[in-house]
Amino acid sequence: MEKLIALLIAAPLLGAAVLLVGGRRLDRVGHWIGTLLSTASFVIGLVLFAGLLGRNAEHRTLIQHLWTWVPVESFQADVTFRLDQLSMTFVLLITGVGSLIHLYSVGYMAHDERRRRFFGYLNLFLAAMLLLVLADNYLLLYVGWEGVGLASYLLIGFWQHKPSAATAAKKAFLVNRVGDVGLSIAIMLLFTTFGTFAFGPVLDHAGSASEGKLTAIALMLLLAACGKSAQVPLQSWLGDAMEGPTPVSALIHAATMVTAGVYLIVRSAAVFNAAPDAQLVVTVVGAVTLLFGAIVGCAKDDIKKALAGSTMSQIGYMVLAAGLGPVGYVFAIMHLVTHGFFKAGLFLGAGSVMHGMNDEVDMRKYGGLRTYMPVTFVTFGLGYLAIIGFPGLSGFFSKDKIIEAAFAKGGTEGWILGGAALLGAAITAFYMTRVMLMTFFGEERWRSRPTRSPEAPSAEPAAEHQGEHAEPHPHESPKVMTIPMIVLAVGSVFGGAFFSVGDRFLHWLEPVTGHSEGDSPLSAATVTGATMVCLVAGVAIAWAQYGRKPVPAVAPRGSLLTRAARRDLYQDDLNHVVLVRGGEHLTRSLVYVDHTLVDGVVNGTAAGFGGLSGRLRRLQNGFARSYAVSMFGGAALLVAATLLMRAV
Amino acid sequence: MNPVNYLYLAALLFTIGATGVLIRRNAIVVFMCVELMLNACNLAFVVFSRMHGNLDGQIIAFFTMVVAAAEVVVGLAIIVSLFRTRHSASVDDASLMKL
Numbered sequence: 001m002e003k004l005i006a007l008l009i010a011a012p013l014l015g016a017a018v019l020l021v022g023g024r025r026l027d028r029v030g031h032w033i034g035t036l037l038s039t040a041s042f043v044i045g046l047v048l049f050a051g052l053l054g055r056n057a058e059h060r061t062l063i064q065h066l067w068t069w070v071p072v073e074s075f076q077a078d079v080t081f082r083l084d085q086l087s088m089t090f091v092l093l094i095t096g097v098g099s100l101i102h103l104y105s106v107g108y109m110a111h112d113e114r115r116r117r118f119f120g121y122l123n124l125f126l127a128a129m130l131l132l133v134l135a136d137n138y139l140l141l142y143v144g145w146e147g148v149g150l151a152s153y154l155l156i157g158f159w160q161h162k163p164s165a166a167t168a169a170k171k172a173f174l175v176n177r178v179g180d181v182g183l184s185i186a187i188m189l190l191f192t193t194f195g196t197f198a199f200g201p202v203l204d205h206a207g208s209a210s211e212g213k214l215t216a217i218a219l220m221l222l223l224a225a226c227g228k229s230a231q232v233p234l235q236s237w238l239g240d241a242m243e244g245p246t247p248v249s250a251l252i253h254a255a256t257m258v259t260a261g262v263y264l265i266v267r268s269a270a271v272f273n274a275a276p277d278a279q280l281v282v283t284v285v286g287a288v289t290l291l292f293g294a295i296v297g298c299a300k301d302d303i304k305k306a307l308a309g310s311t312m313s314q315i316g317y318m319v320l321a322a323g324l325g326p327v328g329y330v331f332a333i334m335h336l337v338t339h340g341f342f343k344a345g346l347f348l349g350a351g352s353v354m355h356g357m358n359d360e361v362d363m364r365k366y367g368g369l370r371t372y373m374p375v376t377f378v379t380f381g382l383g384y385l386a387i388i389g390f391p392g393l394s395g396f397f398s399k400d401k402i403i404e405a406a407f408a409k410g411g412t413e414g415w416i417l418g419g420a421a422l423l424g425a426a427i428t429a430f431y432m433t434r435v436m437l438m439t440f441f442g443e444e445r446w447r448s449r450p451t452r453s454p455e456a457p458s459a460e461p462a463a464e465h466q467g468e469h470a471e472p473h474p475h476e477s478p479k480v481m482t483i484p485m486i487v488l489a490v491g492s493v494f495g496g497a498f499f500s501v502g503d504r505f506l507h508w509l510e511p512v513t514g515h516s517e518g519d520s521p522l523s524a525a526t527v528t529g530a531t532m533v534c535l536v537a538g539v540a541i542a543w544a545q546y547g548r549k550p551v552p553a554v555a556p557r558g559s560l561l562t563r564a565a566r567r568d569l570y571q572d573d574l575n576h577v578v579l580v581r582g583g584e585h586l587t588r589s590l591v592y593v594d595h596t597l598v599d600g601v602v603n604g605t606a607a608g609f610g611g612l613s614g615r616l617r618r619l620q621n622g623f624a625r626s627y628a629v630s631m632f633g634g635a636a637l638l639v640a641a642t643l644l645m646r647a648v
Numbered sequence: 649m650n651p652v653n654y655l656y657l658a659a660l661l662f663t664i665g666a667t668g669v670l671i672r673r674n675a676i677v678v679f680m681c682v683e684l685m686l687n688a689c690n691l692a693f694v695v696f697s698r699m700h701g702n703l704d705g706q707i708i709a710f711f712t713m714v715v716a717a718a719e720v721v722v723g724l725a726i727i728v729s730l731f732r733t734r735h736s737a738s739v740d741d742a743s744l745m746k747l
Contacts, residue, residue: 622743624678628669 001051002064004044005081005134008091011041013127019120027116031109034119035102038126042095049088057511060085063136074195082136082199086512089333090133090263093340097255098126100484104348105247107480108355112245118158122251125151129256133263138187138197145183145228145260149176152257156244168240175237179227183264186220189213199267206270218271218278221264222285229261229315231289236571238312239296242304246351249304253311254344259336262315265322266329269513272322279323283409286320287420289313292569294427298434299565301555302361303350306435307343310387313424314339320417321402324409329513331401334505338394338495342386345488349380352477352485353439357446360472363438364553367445372474375482377440379489384436386492388429388535394496399425404527408518418527422534429538437546445553446472654695661688675727675737679720686716 015037019030026033052060061084070077083091102122109115128147135141157169187197193209194202206214225231230238238258242249252258265272265282272279290313297309318336321328354361356373370377386393389400403425407418476482499505506515520527557563564570619630661684668681690709697705731737 620745622745624739624742625670625673632666632670 001048002062002083004048005062005064005083006066007044008041008048008095009081009127009130009134011037011044012123012130015123016120016127019116019123022116024116030116031102031106031119034123035099035106037123038095038099038102041126041130042092042099045088045091045095048083049092052083052085052088057507060088060511069140075191076196077139078137078198079140080136080198081134083134084512085509086263086266086333087133089337089509090259091130093259093337094126094129094133094255097340097344097488098122098129098251100487101247101251101255101344101348104250104351104481104484105245107478108247108351109245114158118155118245121151121154121158122247125155125251125256129260132260136199138183138190138199138202141264142183142187145224146180148228148257148260149173149180152176152241152252155248155251156241158244158248162243164240165243168237168243172237172241175234176227179224179234179261182220182223182227186217186224189217189220193217203268203270207274209274211275214271214275215278218268218275219281221268221271222278222282225261225264225319226285227261228264229258229319230312231261231285231316231319232292233571235289235292235312236568236575239300239305239308239568242302242308246304246347246354249308250344250347250351253308253347254340258311258315259318259340262318262322262332262336265319266333266513269326269329273325273514279325280413282323283320283406283413283417284323286316286318286323287406287417288316290316290320290424291420291427292316294424294431295561295565296568297431298427299558299562301364303353303363303366303435303439304347304361306363306431307346307350310346310428310431311339311343313428314343314387317399317402317421317424320421321405324405324417324518326514326516327408327518328402328405330506330509330515331398331405333509333513334496334499335395335398335402337499337505338386338398338492341488341491341495342383342394345379345383345485345492346387348481348485348488349376349383352376352481353380353474355477355481356472356474358472360446363435364551364555365446366439367442367551368440369444369474370440373476375476376485379482379485380440381436382489383492384432386496388432388539389425389531390535391532392497394492394494397496397500400528400531403531404520404522404524405518407522407527408520410519410521414521418522422530425531426534426538429535430542433539433542434546437542438551441547442551445551446474651695651699655692658688658692658695661685661691673738673740675730675739675742678739679723679727682723683716683720686712 015034019026019034022030048062052062061082064081064083066079066081068076069079102119105115105118105122109118112118125148128144128151130144132141132144132148135144153169153173156172157166159165160169190197190202193213194205196202223234226234241252244252272282293309293312293314293316295309297306297313300306300309314335318332318339321332321335353366353369353373353376356369356376357366360366382393386395389395403418403421406421407414409417509515522530555566558566567573665681665683665685665688668684669678672678672681690712693705693709693712695705697703697709727737730742734741
């Protein structure tokens with residue numbers, strides 16, 4: 001059965017190679033090749049999953065050794081895959097949700113000339129992500145990690161003719177590099193500490209290293225996770241990444257990319273468990289991000305950017321849970337899976353809305369779409385109920401557990417983290433209700449659009465073809481797009497309950513991540529009750545603001561906080577002032593030092609020798625007899641010196 | 649006769665040659681003084697050869713003669729062409745090789 005693991009990666013990789021090398025003659029079938037190979041990978045995943053289920057919990061780790069990559073003395077880098085419960089979960093999520101997104105893209109990208117290339121990149125993305133989660137050592141994981149970065153760059157900048165998309169791709173790539181530096185340093189530290197970077201030996205002996213070293217490793221791993229998972233302070237790329245086609249956003253936010261950071265932390269659980277200080281930092285990063293993303297999500301009028309803020313916030317929940325240690329690992333992954341369902345569904349729904357609205361993304365130009373797009377409305381609505389944690393749906397089970405676990409941290413920290421998580425739940429309910437109301441309810445603001453205000457975001461390219469004031473004709477998307485949305489909606493409704501009944505998910509993942517019941521100061525019922533109160537409060541406030549009153553078609557000025565949140569809480573400005581300006585000043589001062597000090601030394605030396613030789617050349621006066629004198633003088637000197645040395 | 653006296657003679661000849669090179673301007677005279685110095689050296693070599701009882705010095709003397717002969721050929725040619733172009737054999741007049 002081990003032999004099948006490599007095929008998981010090989011299928012999408014083959015697809016990427018065929019589609020990207022194959023050229024235009026594959027244009028007509030390319031998208032189906034991509035979808036087929038991604039589905040094939042999913043089927044292989046299912047076969048392996050069935051195989052794992054047939055074994056005892058202790059024997060569910062499969063290792064496939066392919067070849068030794070870099071055999072240098074003690075530096076042994078193997079191409080070895082590890083399939084255990086954790087990577088199995090990810091494989092099914094990546095290939096399952098990934099295949100649905102492939103299918104959806106067939107319809108969504110139908111009018112794009114470069115659709116074949118798009119599917120090649122999608123397959124590359126899946127292959128890289130699968131390599132990341134299946135690698136058995138940190139170096140191979142790093143290969144997948146970089147592959148994910150490359151694929152995301154290619155996909156975010158897929159519409160490269162738009163300068164904004166090209167810039168967004170560059171930004172994502174650069175911010176990710178910062179995180180990657182963290183991962184490479186962590187791998188070097190792991191190698192110097194443990195003499196190897198294979199998961200088995202490192203994680204088994206993690207406790208034997210000194211705590212200081214482990215904290216350093218853990219913090220570097222956290223930096224890497226922050227970059228990939230868009231956590232504060234490296235979150236700035238996520239909002240701009242919305243420049244890519246919508247299926248890419250769904251893929252990045254649900255199945256691949258941003259989940260990599262959570263995977264890394266949970267996979268390195270043994271390291272984090274032995275470094276409590278680092279764990280505290282992880283929880284703080286998670287809590288800050290979950291509030292940060294939620295606040296940003298509240299202010300955005302761009303439907304995709306609002307969802308991006310939501311992703312940031314939900315990943316914040318996962319990172320928070322992962323930072324709590326064995327109490328939270330399982331729930332972090334469980335929330336990751338359920339989030340994969342509903343966030344993919346929400347993004348595909350948003351894409352479907354944009355599809356019917358001439359690629360308009362401004363929610364202030366939507367409204368009342370529920371009757372025009374019934375399937376999108378229902379699937380999006382179910383995803384909405386799942387993400388806010390409506391009782392019985394996916395988000396309810398997974399998020400509730402995380403909030404409980406946060407309180408179980410104990411002490412003041414527990415209260416702060418739990419409080420932040422609760423507050424996050426309320427804000428989540430607010431901004432998701434806002435998205436829902438602005439898009440599907442209220443008056444039809446897209447009819448007889450008012451003249452554009454100058455600061456309104458420019459429309460997508462499709463609007464240009466149809467004239468600036470063409471009224472959109474909202475319509476339901478084709479079946480190839482709605483079917484994936486329906487499947488994902490079913491997942492978001494029943495996923496959480498399926499995982500939670502009888503603690504199925506807990507028992508499945510426990511052998512890998514370990515689990516301990518926390519000691520919560522609040523009973524589970526109290527936490528659930530509090531979450532429900534927050535949820536109702538969030539929905540009520542959103543309804544009072546966007547349901548009862550008509551939504552203005554032009555964004556009002558808003559309060560100070562709203563304006564800050566619209567600008568991503570000044571994160572880009574901060575980056576600009578600190579990094580861009582700082583970098584400019586640094587280079588300028590370095591140039592100054594180069595010009596004055598380095599050039600000064602070089603030019604000074606040259607000028608000194610020039611002046612000296614100017615004086616020396618006076619000796620060469622052309623008179624043969626003066627040359628003869630110097631020759632005699634020199635010879636006399638030599639003779640005198642020889643005699644002197646003899647005498648001494 | 650004491651061989652050291654020949655060395656005194658060689659030193660005397662060398663000094664005369666050197667002085668001539670330094671103070672005379674006529675290229676032909678300077679040239680002859682150079683020859684004088686060479687031959688002073690030759691004399692010294694031969695004397696040393698005799699004193700040490702081997703032939704090394706004499707062989708060197710032959711080499712010097714050969715080199716001197718070649719030098720005469722080249723040097724006289726230069727002096728003649730110099731005289732033709734400048735109508736003077738003064739070494740101080742030929743001071744073009746300077747910066």
